[in-house]
Amino acid sequence: MSDDLTQDPARRGPLHAEHLTLGAAMTPFAGWSMPLRYTSDLEEHRAVRTAAGLFDLSHMGEIRLTGPAAGAALDRALVGNLSALAVGRARYTMICAPDGGVLDDLVVYRPGADQYLVVANASNVDVVLAALRERCTGPGVEVTDESEATALVAVQGPAAVRVLEPLIADPDERAAVVGLRYYACTFASVGSGADAGGAVRAMVARTGYTGEDGFELYVTADDAPALWRVLLAAGATAGLVPAGLACRDSLRLEAGMPLYGNELDRTTTPYEAGLGRVVKLDKVDADGAPLEFVGRGPLAARAGSEPARVLVGLQGLSRRAARHGYPVVTPGGTVVGEVTSGAPSPTLGHPIAMAYVTPEVSAVGTDLAVDVRGRPEPVRVVDLPFYRRPASA
Template sequence: MVDQDLRSTALEAVHRSLGATFTDFAGWQMPVRYDSDLAEHRAVRESAGIFDLSHMGEIHLRGPRAGEALDHALAGKLSAMSVGRAKYSLLLTEDGGVIDDVITYRLAQDHFLVVANASNAEVDSHELTERAKGFDVEVDDASDRTSLIAVQGPASEQILLDALLGADGGVEGITAEDLTSMRNYRFAAGSYRGHELLIARTGYTGEDGFELYVSDELAAALWEQLSAAGGDRLTPCGLACRDTLRLEAGMPLYGNELGRDIFPAQTGMERVVALSSKGDFVGRAGIEAADLSDRPVLVGLVADGRRAARAGAQVRDGEGREVGAIASGALSPTLGHPIAMAFVRTDVAEPGTELIADVRGKDLPVRVVELPFYRRG
């Protein structure tokens, strides 16, 4: 049964035809899996998976001062980014906490695209609109007319070449060389069947891969074309395996490792904040004034066996004293043992430190390790 209160992407009919199981994610009806979480996870690590990420937000800023507006609005220095590049950044509160983590693409000298997490898309759009006031820039929230399809995994480049860049691929303005020479956090812009298409070498899985932005009306055609060309190399993947993939790669999830009450330095993201390379921006004063001496920091935890600590579980030291809490945890499909990211006191954050995590009332010995847990070879 369809929940009438949930929003659907332009690909919902495709997902239903594939037998997807759905979940409510940030007010959207999204496929959580099609068959097996484990099989989908392994497909991305070993070949390729295709994801519908159309619940994400796409916010355009156009105008001669668009770069300056984003320098003011975000923690990074976006005005220094070249056309054709993308940059990870943070949208901060006045106090220095994290409203959202975003990726910004520079489409032209006076045109940027900010991609927001689904749970924060409307908030981000409002914040960017407010922060752009006083600059010569137009903010256009295109989330309701844009679909986002990700193809992730070691076979992703060849699948895109086979699907889109042949004589009948329907893509213009993007060549095979554009794709094969594209580095991480770069993109190419062209058209697909007469409509704008953006192909970026970005992703949230820890694997090589691409994210494709296209109009809603062509999303199903693009998905089917990629799937047909991918064949057995390409597996439809839901949000469940996307979560275990990003956890293995040590990538933060808003609401778990990021939030309004969490400063970037607590998660090791102080490098994302351009304190030395630009002037004032929203959140700068809050970060500079913050006392982080008693704030917990994010670490990786590993354990033996098959039981995994879940988000919210308590972490204790050897004396039984509470020293932190799990932010995200799972049994790693790739590594075969439990992993977690947790916020813990700085005095127990050194790699090699032995701690205890609570797993449904039972003690699980864990060890602090450096992030990420997994790096592609």
């Protein structure tokens, strides 16, 4: 998913005043004014890895498809097989152009039998909405943009359950939330835990973009400030802190998660990004014939051929970190790729990066270098992700 920090702010989300009260450093983000950090990037990063962080993700786009034909429409519009998604589950997928290039990576929820919620990156909401309205037409399906009316708050980290569980008064809803599988969702009233009358109604999903356990809570924009405050207060004893976009980026990089505009873009296919698993070429229509979803032909051709470039992880062997756009070179100085994301890893203690390189230098263990402002810094190709949370976490 995307964290574009290059655009001028034009909009303030429903939690803008909360961020200012907490002293957040605000930054332009995909047309929004969003918190970059509250204290320090390192403190917030470490809090998410060891306790919990509270994120405002209300800039993301939410597009709802309803009706008996909604699933079939999404099967034609996206690369995944969404009609097969069980009620209460979610799926990571992509929407591609006719030539197979990625328009956006998405998370799609199925909260009801005839309902799907498509969550798009903030910078791509208009593109995704226009594509869905063009592709998902006909009787039995309706496409509605709910982005303005929806807020999204995330609790991420090993203490996430401990923060959220006491805030759900209804025992059945509490059990459902605690027992959620990864990439599943349910509904619950989240409040003081003692009085459900003042609680906020939320769709609670066990999803996230940090590599940690956690929840994402979808609520109305009007309810977002109350939810934010109650989560902050309840999580204080568990070590929860408000966390900004800077640490969200370092967390997702450690977890090897793609960022639209860096690892994914209009010129990249899912196969080059190592995400060919999300493309379901075996989808069939109601008559059992191969389903011709948008981009299927070019993607099928790519699936059977070696890509011109491969996304790899790079471990820095010196102290200087590679950054987006830096050339990747062989020990002899030949350019063989380009860094897409790079930073020092607070968890691992050394620089890490993701990069597209040519196939012949993509094997794990290959020693390369990154041209960091005219100086070659040694790196080694390693497996992605760089970080996996402990099995017991």
